[in-house]
Amino acid sequence: MSQFLNASDAARRLGISTKALRLYEERGLLAPIRSNAGWRAYRPEDLERASEIVALRALGFSLAQVARILKGDASGLEPALAAHQASLEGRLRELVEAIDGVRALRGDLAHGGAPTTSDLARMLVLKPGLHVAFALPWPWGGETFELRDIRPLTYITGPLGSGKTRLAMRIAEQIGGVFLALDRAADPSLQLKIEATVGLLVQDGATDTAALRALLCALEASQPVVVDLIEQGLDRATQEALIAHLRRRTPGVPPLFVMTRSSSILDLDALGPDETVLFCPANHAPPFRVAPYPGAPGYEALASCLATPEVRARSEGVIAVRR
Structure with missing residues (x-):
């Protein structure tokens, strides 16, 4: 053995x-x-x-897509590979810009010029992204919260009563985004626009429901979107197909924030470089980023508050009340 x-x-x-x-x-x-x-x-x-x-x-494939690929079924590969190629090309452009910046600094040095401290500091970041800083609302004590280099996809999670909804709403307010609450409905004017996406998701095992269509319509917004419990009303297969689709979004689209407590949405083993996890502790310490690696600060607490869609369904509608 x-x-x-x-x-x-x-x-x-x-x-x-x-x-x-x-x-x-x-x-x-x-x-x-x-x-x-x-x-x-x-x-x-x-x-x-x-x-x-x-x-x-x-590469961003859902488990349903992985199963088909391993069986030799190549259907659905093209959009996934196209999205991955676009992501790589976006990173390549950032690298080229960074190399050009370093080359310019070296040219200045060769001609007797000295780069400033800020010039050198900018070399540490390929592409400075959107960032926000604000005073945390209740249940926190007004501490300053800062989120730098906002990635295309950010998860917000934490146990019941941890304040994650208030954090999500404040982030939406600060970045000029849309907060999508639980009582959502599809925009009739966008139904035709999302048909192709619905078809791809159904091919990947999703169920065509009003909840799914409402989400897809909201994601057509031209500004950042913050979604309250994105798994609401979606079964496991739909959640897995949806998050695989969101990971393959075209580079350059507005950032997306999703609140979740579903392990099918926030799969810690599938997180990529364009994703961030914000965790709100139960003791109302300030929210913080958690690296998706066992042993990282906050990892065990993060993993313990995630559950499968079947378990989440049993606690759906439970509201934490703080007196």
């Missing part, structure tokens, strides 16, 4: 969680053998298959 790995060792080698491995098995993507004691054992071919799944997930 020396060539086999247990779940912990296999997950560590792949750079994912054991939870992700169990999810792949649940979806029929992996089939590890069992030891005499009933423990999962991963063979070299299981690890190879799992690494392919991890790579496809990193």
